[in-house]
Amino acid sequence: MNLLIMGPPGAGKGTQAGGIAEHYKVPAISTGQLFRDNIALGTALGRTIEGLIAAGNLVPDEVTNAMVFDRLAKPDVRKHRGFLLDGYPRTLEQAAALDAELQRLRMRLDGVIALTADPASLVSRMLKRAEIEGRADDNEETIRTRIEVYGAETAPLLTLYGERGLLIDVDADGTVDEVAQRIRSALSERLDRR
Ligand code: ADP
Numbered sequence: 001m002n003l004l005i006m007g008p009p010g011a012g013k014g015t016q017a018g019g020i021a022e023h024y025k026v027p028a029i030s031t032g033q034l035f036r037d038n039i040a041l042g043t044a045l046g047r048t049i050e051g052l053i054a055a056g057n058l059v060p061d062e063v064t065n066a067m068v069f070d071r072l073a074k075p076d077v078r079k080h081r082g083f084l085l086d087g088y089p090r091t092l093e094q095a096a097a098l099d100a101e102l103q104r105l106r107m108r109l110d111g112v113i114a115l116t117a118d119p120a121s122l123v124s125r126m127l128k129r130a131e132i133e134g135r136a137d138d139n140e141e142t143i144r145t146r147i148e149v150y151g152a153e154t155a156p157l158l159t160l161y162g163e164r165g166l167l168i169d170v171d172a173d174g175t176v177d178e179v180a181q182r183i184r185s186a187l188s189e190r191l192d193r194r
């Protein structure tokens with residue numbers, strides 16, 4: 001099963017990705033987490049991107065694409081015959097690059113989970129998360145930038161995947177369990193009975 005999970009910052013992509021990946025027995029691959037791991041480890045990549053992430057801006061497409069394609073080449077993706085990409089693609093250019101790479105790998109997307117949320121709830125969720133996780137980009141100014149970048153760069157992908165009939169919209173307002181339940185039933189309706 002080859003899936004994407006999309007949604008504005010704070011919609012809970014990372015939280016929900018774990019459960020979905022477990023259900024379909026595929027690795028969950030989060031670009032944001034991969035970037036944060038690189039920053040924590042002080043790698044060359046981490047040093048290059050640290051400032052961009054702290055400011056809420058996107059990492060350049062070619063850097064992001066290269067990291068994702070490296071990850072898709074790891075044996076677990078082949079072994080479990082699939083993946084769940086969380087936070088990628090985030091620009092039309094990344095989406096085109098992913099199309100080309102999947103074609104090269106003879107894989108295709110099965111579905112794109114799009115979490116939708118009330119914008120007002122996003123900011124308060126992230127500020128609450130900041131107290132727990134201490135993410136450098138969870139402060140009010142950076143959150144605002146991330147939401148703007150999402151609207152300008154990433155939201156157009158919803159149209160693209162909608163036109164391909166891949167979009168699975170899920171309301172992300174509610175508890176973690178409620179949203180997980182909604183995702184599970186939306187996915188099983190769309191994918192399990194094919
Ligand atoms: P959120 O969706 O809450 O912003 P993520 O962990 O998905 O959290 O992303 C955190 C940051 O990592 C983004 O603001 C951006 O700087 C960077 N990032 C993650 N994925 C991508 C991507 N596909 N392209 C460019 N930058 C990315």
